[in-house]
Amino acid sequence: MNVRTLCLSILYEGDATGYDIRRMSVDGEFSYFIEASFGSIYPALAKLEQDGLVTSRTVPQVGKPARKVYSITEAGREAFAEELKGPLGDDVFRSPFLLLARFVNILPPELVEQRVNEHLQRLTEGRQKLQNVADDSGCTPADGWVINYGRVVLDVAEQYLRTHMHDLVNLSRAKPRKDAAE
Amino acid sequence: MNVRTLCLSILYEGDATGYDIRRMSVDGEFSYFIEASFGSIYPALAKLEQDGLVTSRTVPQVGKPARKVYSITEAGREAFAEELKGPLGDDVFRSPFLLLARFVNILPPELVEQRVNEHLQRLTEGRQKLQNVADDSGCTPADGWVINYGRVVLDVAEQYLRTHMHDLVNLSRAKPRKDAAE
């Protein structure tokens, strides 16, 4: 899932600027897919326009810089649909937290406890964010389905952490282990 | 979580070759962290050796090419521990499947059903893989904790999919929606 596809998926549901797309991809509005920066979004939109999959119009504003609003074209909709029809990539889950968890035995228990709490907070925030998206914005039934998927997963992760965090901290406290190697 | 750190984390628990590390990162043996290819692993190991964080010895084999077995050094263990103590990156979850789910309305229901079943199978395989790791290999209590975390999350995802897949397919069937834009 590259930035190009991210842009098309957002434009599919309504016009937006590069700035909008970045905001949506970062804070909430569906960051299941990719979290892109300006440096990748602007060139992607330019390329998309070259390829005729989107069009743009510049809307001047008072005080602020002009907005360059992009709209998806019919060709763009088709290209996006075709891409969705292609073979699906694997889901990716990468967790620095779980890496740390594997090595609690070489870390001070206070740090482990702190990291656990940080992670717990992030999970809570993530759930909150999903809740907000579900509430205020006009999201489709399919969006609702996806949000609920995210919600149940986040819930169970949070619950597991809450009920088992003590085990992890204890594992860190009892560290009779300099490693056995080979 | 870069390839460098992946190598250190694996070597921390025992010697391995570049080939081993790739296998471990790809099929099962903890792919929560990163899935790396040869093209990144071999250079990373070479760099690590230059930096004195690992050492290597070449073990000739009959018939097969020689294995270049890497071991972590004391400096390597320290460097890895220091990295773990640094601030944690965010967990990343990227799902091409959920992107498809958001757009079921523009896809034929048969394809949606097929993709759902594929995804279901992957979830089941993932759980199976975790189960295998938990069973056969000598994994630490902390590893067990991580595996169980993965297990509960995978379980709930699978359960949600099973009980709600029909809603998704139905959303695809009932598609009175060419989009409203703006």
Next chain:
DNA sequence: ACTTGCATGTAAGTGGTTACATGATTGG
């Protein structure tokens, strides 16, 4: 006075993948 938000864009750098090159052995 300073930071944050709005808004677009470029250039340099990084961290990876894919494809290639090489080659013996085993299993279907």
Next chain:
DNA sequence: CCAATCATGTAACCACTTACATGCAAGT
């Protein structure tokens, strides 16, 4: 006989990030 597994490594390429450049307005 062909494919896969074992095993190492390089080179070309790609996608994305970070940092930079610019600039005004509103809030603190």
